Amino acid sequence: MTVVRSNKQTAAATATAKAGAARWVGFDMDECLGSFMPIWPFCEVLPNEANLGPEDKRAWLRRLAETLASRRELWLFRPGLDLLLDMLRSAKERKAIAGCFILTNNGSWEIAEVVRHILNIRSGDAGLFVAAWHRYTPCRRKTGSILTKDLTTVQACLRTSGLPTLHRASDLLFYDDYADHVLADEIPHYTTVSAYTHYTPIALVYKELKPAIDRFGFPRAVVQEVLTQAEKYEDRDLKTDKTLRVYSPPASMDAAEFTEALGRFLSTPVLTAARKQPNGTATRLTRRTGTTTQGRTAKTARRRRLSKN
Numbered sequence: 001m002t003v004v005r006s007n008k009q010t011a012a013a014t015a016t017a018k019a020g021a022a023r024w025v026g027f028d029m030d031e032c033l034g035s036f037m038p039i040w041p042f043c044e045v046l047p048n049e050a051n052l053g054p055e056d057k058r059a060w061l062r063r064l065a066e067t068l069a070s071r072r073e074l075w076l077f078r079p080g081l082d083l084l085l086d087m088l089r090s091a092k093e094r095k096a097i098a099g100c101f102i103l104t105n106n107g108s109w110e111i112a113e114v115v116r117h118i119l120n121i122r123s124g125d126a127g128l129f130v131a132a133w134h135r136y137t138p139c140r141r142k143t144g145s146i147l148t149k150d151l152t153t154v155q156a157c158l159r160t161s162g163l164p165t166l167h168r169a170s171d172l173l174f175y176d177d178y179a180d181h182v183l184a185d186e187i188p189h190y191t192t193v194s195a196y197t198h199y200t201p202i203a204l205v206y207k208e209l210k211p212a213i214d215r216f217g218f219p220r221a222v223v224q225e226v227l228t229q230a231e232k233y234e235d236r237d238l239k240t241d242k243t244l245r246v247y248s249p250p251a252s253m254d255a256a257e258f259t260e261a262l263g264r265f266l267s268t269p270v271l272t273a274a275r276k277q278p279n280g281t282a283t284r285l286t287r288r289t290g291t292t293t294q295g296r297t298a299k300t301a302r303r304r305r306l307s308k309n
């Protein structure tokens, strides 16, 4: 399963779109929302090694999300996100956006789902993040490269998930720590954020999860084997990837780069009936629609700056 969404959530998103706000806020996952590889052994390896069936696995992932949602001191998520989640929930409540989604090139649907659940729990709206599309999600396979992030992919994912698609390019705000996706040249509200490279050791994550793991009834030998293997990989990764900052206090609790972009996005007028074409059709969504020359120039300059760093 790649997209988990209840009928109730789809109905809510569709109703919002009918009310005139088919606008979406999308997020890259790794180093954008947070740093999640330390939860990989518990999301993917442990349930697979314990041979959990689909129902049990889903129950475990939900338990995992519920446990981690309150463990802010692990700094898996970027600090300051709670303010952004409040703003997003409020925007959805007043129908300024249809909702949010994750579009990640991470290959683990389990991690993406756990992250999505946690964001919904922390926002107080179980339907705020409607989907988490990962590298192998079927709707991405139909659109060429599975690693491409572009408007075609977003529209295909929304459509195949039964969600309202975008009317124009400026109806999407997308956050990513990587500046050079195709999407960056297609939408005016592509927002490149600083990469969050904080890393939490697996042993610390396990310490917080141990009571939940024990209660769920995972065999101790399996847990021990998963931990041993995961920490071996962790040692190797930490030696080879010098960008990771291991469990130090986050440099900033500020998420202003997110909240300011959301403020600009929400101040963009929505497409209304009065702005439709004379023949009654909405403005066609094209590759360049909504992207001003000024916006492109600014983004190009920003990417050049980033590439120098």
Ligand SMILES: [Mg+2]
Pocket (backbone or CB within 6 Å): 028, 029, 030, 031, 032, 176, 177, 178
């Ligand atoms: Mg990223």
